[in-house]
Amino acid sequence: MNFLCGRTILLGVTGGIAACKVPFLVREIVERNGRVIPVLTENAKKFVTPEVLEVFSGERIRELFERPSSPVHISLAGECDLVLVAPATFNFIGKIHAGIADDLLSCLIAATRSPVLFAPAMNKNMWRNPVLQRNIKELESLGYKFIPPGEGPLACGEEGEGRMREVPELLLFVERELCPEKRLSGKKVLITGGGTEEEVDPVRVITNRSSGRMALSLVKAFFFAGAEVKLIMGRHEVDIPSIFPVKNVRTVEEMKEAVLSEFEWCDILVMAAAVSDFIPERKKEKIKKGKEITLKLKPAPDILSLLQKKKKFIVGFSLESRNILKEGKRKLEEKKLDLVFSNPVKVLGGEETEGYIITGKKERKVSGTKEDVAWEIVLEIVSMTT
Ligand SMILES: Cc1cc2nc3c(=O)[nH]c(=O)nc-3n(C[C@H](O)[C@H](O)[C@H](O)COP(=O)(O)O)c2cc1C
Structure with a gap:
């Protein structure tokens, strides 16, 4: 039972503290014979370096505008079996809800036909913010999936809901999404x-x-x-x-x-x-x-x-x-x-x-x-x- 084996996961990383857990997520998927293509927002690079993710994934970090010029977002969107955005910031979820495509990650989410899974991570008040909750609800109704955050100590020093799930738990949701057998839904x-x-x-x-x-x-x-x-x-x-x-x-x-x-x-x-x-x-x-x-x-x-x-x-x-x-x-x-x-x-x-x-x-x-x-x-x- 390894639904990661032979699959390509496009891992979107956005600018939150939980991005520091991402190298371990990449390593775990690679160890289980999955391919990970990391795509970082500009702000994500302040929390985890592209070099670390290149080493862990064995993939080159791509940019929207590369030379020679090509529609990287379209080729990546078609190459992956699943897009996982982990961590997903308040800002990035709002951006996808608004239909904005102004960087590589948001462009390829706009273009992909594969399932998109968000792992939100933020301060508890940001998580409870009605604007975010409305955005999540509406995105869910459009078929986007969300991994509910856990409770516990938050990076800001507070305690509560908003922690990104740990790596083994994120992988359970990824495997569930990739599992071809879904006939027990609702049971x-x-x-x-x-x-x-x-x-x-x-x-x-x-x-x-x-x-x-x-x-x-x-x-x-x-x-x-x-x-x-x-x-x-x-x-x-x-x-x-x-x-x-x-x-x-x-x-x-x-x-x-x-x-x-x-x-x-x-x-x-x-x-x-x-x-x-x-x-x-x-x-x-x-x-x-x-x-x-x-x-x-x-x-x-x-x-x-x-x-x-x-x-x-x-x-x-x-x-x-x-x-x-x-x-x-x-x-x-x-x-x-x-x-x-x-x-x-x-x-x-x-x-x-x-x-x-x-x-x-x-x-x-x-x-x-x-x-x-x-x-x-x-x-x-x-x-x-x-
Ligand atoms: C130290 C620090 C930690 C942050 N952590 C988070 C976070 O955990 N979740 C979040 O939604 N935003 C967090 N932010 C705010 C985002 O970085 C900010 O909204 C940024 O615009 C996100 O950009 P992106 O969504 O394009 O990656 C943090 C900002 C700073 C300075």
Whole structure:
């Protein structure tokens, strides 16, 4: 799953402080085998030098009027798969809204037929300014796309909304735009991930080695295919990009409550979390060391059995020591699921996975990175739901 590979991104840079993040954005796209053509406004050159972007992109920085003279803006407009303006200043957004084309970047945006994505970055009052908000709304109605800025400390010393998204998050929006599969647009997907933990006493827990990597890969894959996603995460080792809403839970009981309260919202539920099958009898005080002890475990609630599955598409995960295919098929039937991904215990916590995508009609063996397998699962769901 790499929608940057072999694609050409025209990266417009305008005059805001966040331009200092742009070299890292360029490097990341190039490392993932994408081509980046940077185009700077005159004011952008005060925040990041053309030389740095030339080195990182391997492309010559172009100007509107070059010698020998040629319509550079028309050739660049036709060459790119996507235009990303990052950072996009208050001024530049206003300029495009007004239909002004007085430099290379604004000229090629006027000329391109490729999608144009803006990543605004500015002070919180500039961001809330009604003129800017009107401009964005009207540009959106014309088909231009905007990456909503995040909240946090701003370069001006204030705190609030207006920060340009970090590089990994910008890339998620870029990949979503470049993804050829968009048939999950408008679908709401709830994904559980990570591992639950159950207390044995006030300091000790029983948990499992789930990393949350599969859930993160799934959330990205659904996002690329156009879906709206929400996550419910147990203990996990991965960083979840802040653009995805996450509810963090610890225990099976908390996981159950979270799934039950969000279930109504979703069209598709993917239960990728490694939820404990047992709950230990919790001791009120710390168990003293030295003596051999016996832990009493009772079965944990089966969350899937508590859901009214009608009109929802439900995906279960099955983690098995042996008979992976047979056990996966049994789970599909017993729990009345639409799809099961059945995988061996050895994949827990790792970067790669393998297993069977099982539906009522067929099963398919898949292997690769968790991102690749997540994409295969999403494609299977697309074919079954659209
Ligand atoms: C130090 C400094 C930082 C600035 N940061 C921003 C910013 O983050 N966002 C913004 O919209 N404008 C910012 N501006 C204002 C723009 O640079 C100004 O509007 C300029 O005309 C933008 O030109 P351009 O849109 O053609 O690149 C900043 C100005 C200065 C002096």
